[in-house]
Amino acid sequence: MNKQVLVLDNGANAAKVGFSNATEPKVIPNCIMKAKSERRRPFIGDQISECRDASGLFYILPFQKGYLLNWEAERNIWEYIFSKDCCPVNFNETCLVITEPYFNFASIQEAMTEILFEEYECSSLLRINAGDLAAYRYMKENPGEMCCLLVDVGYSFSHVVPYIKGKKIKAGIRRIDIGGKALTNHLKDIISYRQLHVMDETYVMNQVKEDACFVSHDFNGDMKEARGLLGKNSIVRDYILPDYTTIRRGYVRKPEESGEDSEQVSKY
Amino acid sequence: MAATRESGRLKDGGQRRMLDDAARMRRARKALESLEHDNFHEDPHADLGMFYLLIYHCHYDLNDFLLSMGFKKSFAQLIEEEKTYIQEHNYISAQAPPSQFPERHFCSVCGFPSNYTCIPCGSRYCSVRCLGTHLDTRCLKWTA
Ligand SMILES: [Zn+2]
Ligand SMILES: [Zn+2]
Numbered sequence: 001m002n003k004q005v006l007v008l009d010n011g012a013n014a015a016k017v018g019f020s021n022a023t024e025p026k027v028i029p030n031c032i033m034k035a036k037s038e039r040r041r042p043f044i045g046d047q048i049s050e051c052r053d054a055s056g057l058f059y060i061l062p063f064q065k066g067y068l069l070n071w072e073a074e075r076n077i078w079e080y081i082f083s084k085d086c087c088p089v090n091f092n093e094t095c096l097v098i099t100e101p102y103f104n105f106a107s108i109q110e111a112m113t114e115i116l117f118e119e120y121e122c123s124s125l126l127r128i129n130a131g132d133l134a135a136y137r138y139m140k141e142n143p144g145e146m147c148c149l150l151v152d153v154g155y156s157f158s159h160v161v162p163y164i165k166g167k168k169i170k171a172g173i174r175r176i177d178i179g180g181k182a183l184t185n186h187l188k189d190i191i192s193y194r195q196l197h198v199m200d201e202t203y204v205m206n207q208v209k210e211d212a213c214f215v216s217h218d219f220n221g222d223m224k225e226a227r228g229l230l231g232k233n234s235i236v237r238d239y240i241l242p243d244y245t246t247i248r249r250g251y252v253r254k255p256e257e258s259g260e261d262s263e264q265v266s267k268y
Numbered sequence: 269m270a271a272t273r274e275s276g277r278l279k280d281g282g283q284r285r286m287l288d289d290a291a292r293m294r295r296a297r298k299a300l301e302s303l304e305h306d307n308f309h310e311d312p313h314a315d316l317g318m319f320y321l322l323i324y325h326c327h328y329d330l331n332d333f334l335l336s337m338g339f340k341k342s343f344a345q346l347i348e349e350e351k352t353y354i355q356e357h358n359y360i361s362a363q364a365p366p367s368q369f370p371e372r373h374f375c376s377v378c379g380f381p382s383n384y385t386c387i388p389c390g391s392r393y394c395s396v397r398c399l400g401t402h403l404d405t406r407c408l409k410w411t412a
Pocket of ligand 2 (some may be wrong): 307378386388389390391402403406408
């Protein structure tokens with residue numbers, strides 16, 4: 001009777017997976033990557049940490065425009081996620097909670113259900129929007145609240161979703177087709193135009209974004225500040241890019257700490 | 269990064285080519301769409317096939333299965349299908365309308381707020397210096 005519950009937040013960029021009693025989920029890139037330097041194997045999910053040279057990675061993503069379209073890729077990634085190398089699961093004794101995007105298409109839902117029951121022989125399954133779970137938790141932790149407005153910034157789109165008394169108001173859901181992928185690609189555009197060609201370096205540029213970018217609380221003020229000269233500018237940073245010989249991962253450095261060397265990328 | 273020219277009348281080599289509003293909109297939309305790309309370069313190991321040497325193999329042909337079930341659909345097909353369902357709220361209706369606030373403009377060269385518009389292409393610039401760079405690099409040869 002005491003079945004364990006596995007939660008798979010199957011995001012378009014990263015899959016977050018773990019048993020319900022775990023403190024933290026594992027975060028696995030939900031993609032297959034091919035490295036220029038490695039002909040013998042593709043890298044699935046977090047196997048990319050085994051790759052010596054992550055420059056010029058070629059991506060195969062199961063999600064397009066926020067929806068699961070490439071099942072071949074996803075099946076291979078799931079096989080890895082559920083394997084002993086990642087997060088071993090005995091599906092006969094496991095209830096699976098898996099997330100899906102808002103307004104997921106009926107045929108994608110059917111395919112997912114079919115594969116999870118038929119292929120994995122999942123004993124029970126809950127397909128749900130990740131935001132529903134977040135709103136559920138919020139209502140549990142704030143018993144007096146009547147409603148909440150949830151902002152879900154995804155990889156290919158972002159949703160704003162109202163919940164009233166824990167119930168999702170579908171008529172109020174709004175989507176813009178901008179998410180983390182567009183931001184990384186935009187950063188690549190900007191840097192390639194102004195400094196050096198990095199259009200093929202999604203992996204590294206995504207790290208740059210995550211290390212260096214922030215959400216401004218005073219946009220006009222920060223834009224002004226970012227204009228300031230070096231020394232009078234609290235926003236400008238250098239970014240040291242990895243070279244995959246001595247530096248395996250890039251990092252942010254304050255400009256005053258710099259001793260004028262190597263490649264650097266400054267941004268605001 | 270291929271240089272693409274949109275409108276036919278751009279090709280007729282007049283010195284003062286100009287994009288009309290529709291062409292500017294098209295370019296802006298195209299630039300936005302390109303931000304959804306997963307890769308800007310070719311698969312380095314395309315010769316090895318899509319799933320060369322994957323450790324895991326489905327025990328039957330997943331592709332055939334999905335096809336036979338009618339699950340293998342492109343995004344465009346899904347959207348078309350969605351239109352045939354009589355559901356009040358769906359992917360299409362959730363699309364946010366344009367902002368009610370006025371647009372903010374940023375220099376296409378340096379990224380800072382800009383006050384001026386390049387007359388031929390409609391890009392924004394903030395200073396003579398940035399305009400010079402823009403004319404030398406991107407004006408009417410839109411990249412990415
Ligand atoms: Zn400028
Ligand atoms: Zn121009």
